[in-house]
Amino acid sequence: MTGLAHRSLREIAQSGLPFALIARDGATVEVLAGDIVDVDLLGDIPLTDAAGAPREVLALVPFRQVRERGFECHDDDAPLRCLVVTERAAIPREDALAQLPAEPIALDEPGFDIADEDYADIVRRVIADEIGRGEGANFVIRRDFTAGVSTDAATAALTWFRALLEHERGAYWTFAVVTPGHVAVGASPEAHVSARDGVVTMNPISGTFRHPAGGATVETLTEFLRSTKETEELFMVVDEELKMMSAVCSDGGRITGPHLKEMSRLTHTEYVLRGRSKLDPRDILRETMFAPTVTGSPMQNACTVITRHETTPRGYYSGVAALFTPHETLLADEPTHDLDAPILIRTAYLQDGRLRVPVGATLVRHSDPYGEVGETHGKAAGVLGAIGAVPRDVAAEQAAGDAPEAGGAAVLDAVAGGATEIDEDAPAAAPRRLADDPAIAQLLASRNARLAEFWLNPQGTSGPAPFAGRSALVVDAEDRFTRMLAHQLRHLGLAVEIAPWNEVTDAQVDAAELLVSGPGPGDPRDAGNPRIRRMREVVARRRDAATPLLAVCLSHQILADSFGIELAPLDAPHQGLQKTVDVFGMPASIGFYNTFTARVPAGTTEVAGAEVAADDAGDVYALRGPAFASVQGHLESILSRDGMTTLQRLVEQAFA
Known part of the structure; x- marks a missing residue:
């Protein structure tokens, strides 16, 4: 077979050989070709040949792989598809553009699979039935824009890739992957996870600013950056990805940023998380499935909520394209x-002559249903305009437009304008970066004043750890905040193990020097729920034995209930909310993720031998007494500026 370097991209596409095109550095296009191997598990990705020699593999990982972590999903049998690379070449970007087709590709019978009003109803139900009942802080629900395509798949892939290469900017990867029966072409703004020379990096991105007609300005971007919803949305996904970093990195992970991710029609806000790990990269991928920016938090329950409210499988949407490259040394x-x-x-995905562009909106406690409808229109118009499937000026207007009215057809209006031919002589000019404006830079930097220094700074210990030589068992109630909490406890000197609620034994509960009963989703009053019932048993055993217990969030509510304190839903959920509260005489800035609260009559300071820290309305933030302490907030959250000092105080109380 003639080498890739001696064949044009059209010749490669016409050969029927599986291939991928990837643009990562802005200057070159990587061309990969090889053999297709579909495997069942991430651990089966064939990183070595029969002789044990390492080889390069590009894997398309579908959303259904979350089953490896025991999470729910609609299973569509989408394959974990591996392109085992046998040949690779690098082509200068301009040479690649010269080889790629520019003829427009028409779309037939375009439209969303879920009507605008129906999607708005889903948003309302998620806010009321999921967030409003304590099932989580935020959830991403998708819908698909679909259309027929009569052009052959390989030609369509090259055409759309060319459009992205020419006109999209700010993408982390611009790519086309063509394998038997399936094409994926996109410009992903977000690196989910990378591992290079033992350094793991994650890149949580959230908050979507749709550029207004005429382009983004400092004034319009400033209004977006001051939005409470957009700011809290980003903080929540950073917390969720720090949970993952704490699971795979020995040093827990450090955050830098925030930064702007400026693209052609959208701008996002982002942080970068880094830590060190010696795990196999396939294990890193498994432990970080999948990004909260496209699922929600807490992750396990987000998958359950997605299964309840999305009626069709996701395919590869919200999965990853994973390139495994052997070390030279x-x-x-x-x-x-x-x-x-x-x-x-x-x-954009193309299979059996149908184009599919999945788009989702992040739903939080103060989401506006039609605002989220508008966000899906903006994202779909952005993708379709970027690949040249609709006129770019029309797509830009639709992406910047207000939320459509019920039954509106913003993207359909753009499609009606027809596909646009790429102007080879007029590449898109890169506008001035708004991130370089001093006022924007200052506004971004000011966000960190709200965050915990523990996660912003290197986490080396200074002096002897206060609990060196002691140990703790953390019981996980399906919220991986326990990974961050365990990391902080280790920083305080404790040897820490984590046990899932459905695996921890009574013997383990009894033997633990310090038992940390963790947070989790759901209604703490629901004794019929097996998870809630087991967490009640864990808390009761430790309280009856009068052995050291620290209870967090859900478990704090369960502990309060054991003292006869009322449990009630909040008028408005505190999901991703930062508050300064009095914790036994010391003010503490803490992040809260609760929908329910323990509540005492105003002015109450003690109940049945438990000292109570509550606000003026009687909402209980902490309890303490002989051998126990509890807290409603998440001291491990990036929103808890006083998290470490408060955690140390409460552990001391539990050991007292």
Whole structure:
């Protein structure tokens, strides 16, 4: 077979050979070709050949792989598809553009699979039935824009890739992956996870600013950056990805930012998380499935909520494209491959002559249903305009427009304008970066004044840890905040183990030097729920034995209930809310993620031998007494500026 370097991109596409085109550095296009192997599990991705020699693999990981973590999903049998690379070449960007087709591709019978009003109803139900009942802080619910395509798949892939390469900017990966029966073409703004030389990086992105007609300005962007909804949305996804970092990195992860991700029609806000790990990159990928920016939090329950409210499988949407590249020099006790894995969003899929563009909105406690409808229109118009499937000026107007009215057809209006031919002589000019404006930079930097220094600074210990030589068992009630909490406890000197609620034994509960009963979703009053029932048993055993107990969030509510304190839903959920509260005489800035609260009559300071810290309305923020302490907030959250000092105080109380 003639080498890739001696064949044009059209010749490669016409050969029937599976291939991928990836633009990552802005200057070159990587061309990968090889053999397709579909596998069942991430651990089966064939990183070595029969002789044990490492090889390069590009894997398309579908959303259904969350089953490996025991999470729910609609299973569509989408394959974990591996392109085992046998040939690769690098082509200068301009040479690639010259080889790629520019003829417009028409769309037939375009439209969303879910009507605007029906999607708005889903938003209302998620806010009321899921967030309003304590099932989580935020959830991403998708719908699909679909259309027929008569052009052959490989030609369509090259055409759309060319459009993205020419006109999209700010993407982390611009790519086309063509395999038997399936095409994926996109410009993903977000690196989900990478691992290079033992350094793991994650890139949580959230908050979507749709550029107004005429382009973004400092004034319009400033209004967006001051939005409470957009700011809290980003903080929540950073918390969720720090949970993942704490699971795979020995040092828990440090955050830098925030930054702007400026694209052609959208601008996002983002942070970067980094930590060190010696895990196999396939294990890193498994522990970080999938990004909260496209699922929700807490992750496990988000998958359950998605299954309840999305009636069709996701396919590859919100999965990742994972490139495993062998190290040039192998070191003992180090992974053999680096990993680079962007999220599969802003991506168009073509299968059996049907184009599918999945788009989702992040639903939070103060989401506006029609605002979220508008966000899906903006995202769909952005993808379709970027690939040249609709006129770019029309797509830009639709992406910047207000929320459509019920039954509106913003993207359909753009499609009606017809596809647009790419002007090879007029590439898109890169506008001035708004992030360089001093006022914007200052506004971004000011966000960190609200955050915990523990996660912003290097986490080396200074002096002897206060609980060195002691140990703790953390019981996980399906919220991986326990990973961050365990990391902070280790920083305080404790040797920590984590046990899931459905695996922890009574013997473990009894033997633990300190038992940390963790947070989780759901209604603490629901004794019929097996998870709630088991957490009640765990708290009761420790309280009856009068052995050291620290209870957090859900478990704090359960502990309060054991003292006869009323449990009630909040008027408005405190999901991702930062508050300064009095914790036994010391003010503390803490992040809250609760829908329910323990409540005492105003002015109450003690109940049945438990000292109570509550606000003027009687909402209980903490309890303490002989061998126990509890807290409603998440001291491990980035929103808890006083998290570490408060955690140390409460652990001391539990050991007292």
